Amino acid sequence: MNAVPVAAPTRLVDVTVDGTTVKVAEGTTVLQACRGAGCDDIPTLCYGDTLTPKNACRVCMVEVEGSRTLVPSCSRKVEAGMVVHTDTERVQHSRKMVLEFLGSSTDLSVAPHVADWNEQYAVDVDRYGPDRRTKAQPVKRDNELYVRDYEKCILCYKCVDACGEQWQNTFAIAVAGRGFDSHIAAEYDAELPDSACVYCGNCIAVCPTGALMFTSEHDMRADGSWDESRQTETDTICPYCGVGCQLTLHVQDNSIVKVTSPSDHSVTHGNLCIKGRFGFQHVQNH
C-alpha cells in the first residue's frame, strides 16, 4: 500500500501582469502571480508568508481591469484571464496616501523598505502639519526579553494572529479600543508578566515595523551600536529539546543580538519557543 497523500489537481490559468502573461495555479494570490511574473516591487506590510492575509494595511493594492476599486494583491485570488497593473498612476497615488497616513501617525523609521518606498512614491508626511495626531508614547519595558514600542505599531494584526490560532495558540494579545485609540493589548491591558504571554517571541518574528523588538536590538539601536552591515546570519539547530528547530543567529561582534527562524522551514514555520528564541545567554562570551 502506498499511502502518500495526493493533493487535488490544480488548473493553470493565464494572468497578465503589466503586459506579461504567465500561467499560475488556480488559487494563487495576485501577489504571488505578480512575483512569478517578475514584478518584485509591490510593497507589503501586513502580509506574512506564514499567515492568512488580513487586508489591514492596504499598501499592496494593484489595479485589476474590470474591477471598480483597487484590489489587495496579498489576498485576492487570481482568475482566468485576469489583467493586472501594478504601477499605474492610480496605484502609485494609493500607495503614496497609505504610506503617508501610516507614516504621519506612526514611526516607521526602522521598518524595512519603508524609506525606499517613501522616496519611490514621493511620500511627504510633513504636509499633514505639526498638529497631526500621532501614536507617540513611551516604550513599554515590562520584562527583560523584549520591548513593545507601540508608536511604531500600524495595527496590522500579524502579532495577534501569530499569538492566536494560526500558530502559538496562546491568545495573550488582541486589539483593544476603538478607532484611533485602537491598540494591541494583553488581557485587561495587563503588563506582560501578568498576562498569558509565554515569551515565544513569535509576535516579534512577524512584526513588520519593529514595534516588537528584542531588548538587545532595541538598546543597541538606542545607543547607536546596531549595525546590520557588521552582522552575520548563521543557520543552526536549537540546543534544547529534540524537536530540532532551525535557528538563524544574528551575530554582531561575536555576540548573538537576535534569533529568528526561517519561515519556510518545515519544523518551525518561523516559530520558536522561549528557549530557542532567548535561551542563548550561556554562549555570550562577554
Next chain:
Amino acid sequence: MVGLATVFGAGGGTSSYAEIEDTDVIVLWGSNAREAHPIFFHHVLKGVHNGAKLFVVDPRRSASAQWADLWLGNNVGTDIALSHTIAREIIHAGLANTAFIERATTGFDEYRAAVEEWTLERGEAVTGVPADAIRELAHAYAKADRGQLCWTLGITEHHNGVDNVLSLINLALLCGHVGRHGAGLNPLRGQNNVQGGGDMGAIPNRLAGFQDILDPSVREKFGAAWGVTIQDRYGWHLTQMFEAMERGDLHAVYVIGENPAQSEADKEHAVHLLAGLDHLVVQDIFLTKTAELADVVLPGSASWCESEGTVTNSERRVQRCRKALDPPTGARDDIQIILDICRRLGHDWHYGTEPLEVAENVWNEVRSLSPMHAGMSYARLTELNGIQWPCPHEDRLEPSFLHGRLWADDPAERGRLAPFSPVVDEPPVEATTDEFPLRLTTGRRLDSYNTGVQSGGFDSPLRWGESIDVSPEDAATLGLADGEWVRVSSPRGSVNAPVRIDRVLRPGLVFMTFHFPEQVDTNVLTIDATDPKSGTAEFKAAAVRIDKLVDDRASQVAGAAAGN
C-alpha cells in the same frame, strides 16, 4: 529507542511532524509537549484545528491536557495497565484491525491472552481513569482512519520504560496505525541530539547507522574501514557503568557534555562513585558539578553555535549545526580535542584543517559506512533544510513515514513481521507507604531545561525557581500555604522547597522539576531503579512525605545551605 528497535528493527519515530497535522486521532501519552516540546505542539494544534481528536494521558492535567478533547489522568506507573485495558476493549468491541494483524504481525494470540484479564472495571481500579474514558479513547483510536501515538519521558523514565513503550506499540499494531501517512508512533526526544547520538553509535550496542555490533558482517565492514578489530560484545550503558564503578570494575571515565553529578537519580550516590574513580576526565562547555570532581577538564566549544556538525531530531531529520560564534579563548571544538587525544594515543587521524572541512569529512565517513545516511551529502542537507533517514540514495527521498513495507502484498517485501509484546504490568518500584504517602513525579517547565546549566543563563519572566507543587486538596489536608517552605523527604534523603499549590495535580500526587539543583536538589529524592533494557532511571515515581517546618524563615537559610 529500544522498544521501537525491538519491534520494527529501526530505533526511530515512524511518522513526521507534518503528518500530525493530517491525522484523525492524536494520543499524547506521558508527554507534556505544550511545555517540553512547544514547536512540536504547534503541529499537534494544527491537527486539532484540522479536526483531529486529541487525547492526553498524564497523571497531571498538564498544559497539553488542557487542549485535549479528553484527559486521562492515570496513576503514576499504570501505563501498561491502561494500555492493556484499551487493547482488551478494542478486541472485545470487534475493532481490532484483523487484516493488518494477520498480514504484518506475530504473537497476537499471546497478546490477546495477556490483556484478557484487563476489563474496564479492573483498568479503572488500577489506573484511576474512569472506565468510560478508557472506552472512549479505545474506540476513537481504533475507529480512526489514521491515528498517532506520541510519548515522552512520562513513558520511558520508569524502571520498566521499555515495556511501557512496547505496550504502546502493541496498540498501534492492533489498529494498524503504523506504516501509513498520518498513522504512526512518535517518541519525542528530550534533548536535541538524543536521536542522532544513538544513530551515530554513541550507545553500547550499535555502530553508526544503528548497526548491531553483534552482527559479524557489520564488525567486518567497520573493522576494515578503521583497520581495527571491533569487539564482539556489547559495552555498558550509563547505568551499567555506575554499577561497574560500584563493583570496582571501572576506574577511569571520560565524560563529554553530560552532568551526571546532578542529573542522575539518587545523585548523592552518583557523586560518591564519581569521586571514587582513579581518573575522571570531563569535556564540557561549563565547569559543571561533574567537572568540579574531575582530574582533568577539557574546555569544549558549544556544538550548536561554535562548531560545525549535524544533529538528528525526533522525526529522524538530520540537520546541520553551524559555527556562528568564536568560542572563548582556550575552548576548542570537541572533534579537535578528540583528534589530539587520539594522536597522543598513537592514532594520527586526518580530517583536514578547517572546522567545516573536518566536520564534513567525518560526516562523509559516516555516509560511507551507514547505508541509511549514504544519500545525505552536506550540499543536500543544506539545500533541503535537513533530510530524514533513511536516505540511502543521493538522487531521491524516501517517504516521510517508516515501515510502509508492513502493508505490502508480497511477503518478501513485507520482511520481518512486527511482534506483539505481551508485557506485564508492574507498579513503580517504590510504593507509597504510611511513612511516605505521596507520589512524587518530575518533569520540565517551558522556560527551563534539565539541570539548568544552559537555560539558567537568560532572564525568564516565567521562572519562579524550584517548588514542590501540590494539589489544593493535599495542601488543605497538610495545612500548607502557597510559598511556605517545607521539608520533602524520600527514603533516600530530604530537601527543603517552597510549596506551590497547583490545580493540575490530583490528591496524592506532587511534582518537582530538576532545573534548579543549586536551589533544591530534587535528585536527592528520586530513585535510581533503572530499566534493565535501556538503563533509564525511574525519575517519574518516588514516594515522599511533606513535613511542615518549625520555623519557616530559618528553613530558607537551611534550604539554601543544603543546596550548596
